[in-house]
Amino acid sequence: MTTFTPTHDVVAEAQAAGFFPPRHTVEITDARALADRVMRLTFRDPFIASHAKPAQFVNLFTHDDFMLMPRPFGVSEVEGDEVSVIFAVIGHGTEQLAQLKAGDTVDVLGPLGRGFNLKQDANYILVGGGLGVPPLICAAQKIASLAGSVATSVIGYRDERFAEEYVSRHTDRSWSITNAEGNVVDLLNQLETSGDLDVDGLKPVILSCGPLPMMKAVAAWAAKRGIPAQLSMEQRMGCGYGTCVLCTVDTVDGRLKVCTDGPVFTREQLGWGE
């Protein structure tokens, strides 16, 4: 059953100031290829820049009227009033977005969804795979600004370390691995063995985003050790802001909306690794 309680605190904030910004057009300020079929797009949007939290996402819209549905992407970095996303070219929508250049415009709605819960002082272990990395970059950036917490990143790539530069910009403790070398659970095991799960007495909390099998393995690994884990989910969406119930995920509380009940869920909610 869907919860109808607003859980989207950014929205609540925005509402206090009037209404939430509707879909609007923004200017692309930077567009670059990070790897084969992986792009980073930056646009100027003061509202999103000042409100976005790690694992929140934005809906981008193509200029092609055949493709009206939103393309959701996690916010990967915020600098001043500029917001970046990093995405893989998958189908026609991302193909078209990949052709945008600085100076072009794109329509956007956001920030959307509930981000990671970073209220606790902790060693946040950012476990990402592939295109699950962008929200973790954002998390690393945020945690770096928090007094009581530190971040450790553990990233798996398919073949190329395309986001390494952005991850390591925001955290001193970063490890990565490609498919050919192993997987993120191998890295987590190394962290455990070397005693690096706790840092400066801070307990580990896992924040994870990536392919489903990876996240399930990470949740199981965390559950076995009693480590809290927050997992950022993906689902095909209709609206991205909670109006259509097209984006559900099965949880112990029933079918919840990825867009507004998530995208972040705890491993307990998902019933993973119990």
Added chain:
Amino acid sequence: MTTFTPTHDVVAEAQAAGFFPPRHTVEITDARALADRVMRLTFRDPFIASHAKPAQFVNLFTHDDFMLMPRPFGVSEVEGDEVSVIFAVIGHGTEQLAQLKAGDTVDVLGPLGRGFNLKQDANYILVGGGLGVPPLICAAQKIASLAGSVATSVIGYRDERFAEEYVSRHTDRSWSITNAEGNVVDLLNQLETSGDLDVDGLKPVILSCGPLPMMKAVAAWAAKRGIPAQLSMEQRMGCGYGTCVLCTVDTVDGRLKVCTDGPVFTREQLGWGE
């Protein structure tokens, strides 16, 4: 019944050289407003420029995927390898075409249809109304290059003489009138009264394009005097090149296609003014 005989001699010519050019993208070289909601658009297209005949038309396509149907426009002028059209902003398609600027691109198919028959030596009287003027400009331009013929233009405008400059560029004998002042039949009557229907011993042949009521009145006027009249028709189209039978006009020979059997029909074919 539709005739299935190819009557489109430009196509035949093109075929001799290989195949006819399919829909393709061309560059806009000039775009200007001639009057309120009347635009002139020029694009570079060597094939169309070298093959288009007066009253032939081109299909333009919008960049908006909601509007896939062709927008047909008569060729109004050819200069070197540049082709111009003049059009009124009517609906969303022409609104979008009106936003094109020099340097933009547009998709085009053409030249299409059968143009005016200019084989006879004659005083071609070009009788146009409103947005029926563009093919007559093209006719004037063509006739100016023919040794044995002359052109006389008789143009009616709703309120503003937006194409005057282009018409008079190609003919010494040009008259125009706005709705407020009268109509083209008034001008034809004046020509008759002043003995200007024949010029240098050349008999008159009417070429007309404009609103249906105007063309019917002109055909009736011509029929009464036994003057030949060729009338360029409009109809909503599906393809513009003869494949769909969506563009018919009722003639004494049955329902013919405006796009390939026309757009030019004789008054006898249309059974007007008999």
Added chain:
Amino acid sequence: MSENATTNANDNHINIYEAHEWKHPTKVAGVTWKNPVGTASGTFQYAAVRWFYDVSELGAVSTKGCSPVPWEGNQSPRTAEGPASNLNAVGLQNPGVDHYLEDDLPKLKAAGALVVANVAGHCDDDYMQVVAKLADSTADMLEINVSCPNVTHGGMSVGTDPVALASLMDKLRPMTDKPLVVKLTPNVTDITVPARAAVEHGADALSMINTLLGMRLDIRTGEPIIANKTGGVSGPAVLPIGIAAVYRTRTALPDIPIIGIGGIDSGEKALEYLYAGANAVEVGAAALFDPVAPLRIARELDDLLDARPELAAKLAAGKTWR
């Protein structure tokens, strides 16, 4: 200006956040809407939309299909995209009529909305249970959805069978004095047949169209994208089909109020439905692409009606263009 108004929310001259006096009301089955534009069921959640605009500004809001008990709907993925369209297979997930009466409805009424409560069911009994509970609620109208293509039992089958529909209406009609709107499916040979059955058995108004049966496959895998395999097509692509449904029904049934639905993403398209014979319209998929679409469309239409006093007067009097 593009034909696709949704992608140009910023280009148009209407500022939906400016205070506005509605000029052109409509009347549907005796109920006055402050303007002819409502939201379509399933694409409006008060909890989601209230951050974007004041819901009392709309002509009406049709709420998500409501069943006797909570339904969990279909598995994900529930959506795919078509050219100029959306496909959905929610399967009527909703928290049930009791939750609706305790939570959504009172909140909407407190916010000043005119509420069309959309009723879902797998069988006659389901519909009856929901209508019984809504009969003396604060809902302004009830919209009986006999046209959902995404549930296995009931739903669409009632809407495609005029005999079953007549029998359902015979049961529901005596249960309430509230205006009953019957929502019809385009997935039939002749929509005027169920339309007539509904009207002859007590419908106060009709709404149409619900979604068309459709499907997409992923050519990377060769498999259906939606877990339910097929889904319902809506959005701009279905506009001409909705217009034809309204026009033909209006021709067959000159007096029944009709709410036109399907592919509306601009005031112009809403106007086209009114010319086809609708008394009002509902906006569905456009709200997925642009949260404020229903209100923007209402504002655009309000201005378009200024130049059409004859049509506007008819609507205000509960009559239609045709």
Added chain:
Amino acid sequence: MSENATTNANDNHINIYEAHEWKHPTKVAGVTWKNPVGTASGTFQYAAVRWFYDVSELGAVSTKGCSPVPWEGNQSPRTAEGPASNLNAVGLQNPGVDHYLEDDLPKLKAAGALVVANVAGHCDDDYMQVVAKLADSTADMLEINVSCPNVTHGGMSVGTDPVALASLMDKLRPMTDKPLVVKLTPNVTDITVPARAAVEHGADALSMINTLLGMRLDIRTGEPIIANKTGGVSGPAVLPIGIAAVYRTRTALPDIPIIGIGGIDSGEKALEYLYAGANAVEVGAAALFDPVAPLRIARELDDLLDARPELAAKLAAGKTWR
């Protein structure tokens, strides 16, 4: 690359004028097509298209609906535009079967085309007269159009009534050994019902979908744009509806050859139909926007099939993906 392949004829890498060896044939009711892409009836005229490409390069050409005597069709305007779609109400204008046998068909055969002769009728007798004349013609297949929404008698009504369709097929089947393809309409509640009726009464293959009933009004006048008022919707917008029709029919009738039609404007969309269970496809409205679309799509599909040897092998053997 845009989702809308038609507007990007120049962007893609295929040069349709380059000589090409077709790699992936298909077989429909025993007839081998050199590739799985044909033209759809009503959007192909040899006289118009031969200037643009060599018609023998296509898998097949389905010719305009052919009636016993010349038909003049509907009044103009016959067309309007929808979002990502075309509406047409030609009303089956055609010069009749005698003209077809004397002119179109011999020219097409001389040009090397594989010809699917589309048959139109207002009543069983019409269809019988045409089939009788085509029975020993050079046409390769006959496509019985029981699905045109734009004629007042017969046409679509046969396609929506399984009993009438069965009875028509019982009359036509004994008249010819040529493969009979029955072309079905999506304007029904369940397309598998007429599909089954056709197959049980002798159809060798099915083609689907014909156009959907639709309409546009001009908001400048408030009146219908098309003289016939309603028309048939086709083009990209109808893709998901055609895919669902093919998929559901394939599921209901695992062995019958199916020609998928509706909204195809790229090799990818043709491929999607093959994954849905079609043996071949026909391209309609896309040819209105781009004369060479059918050939371009055939070329795109031929390349896409290179990476899908299992599907390609099935098609070549007259089998399907599902």
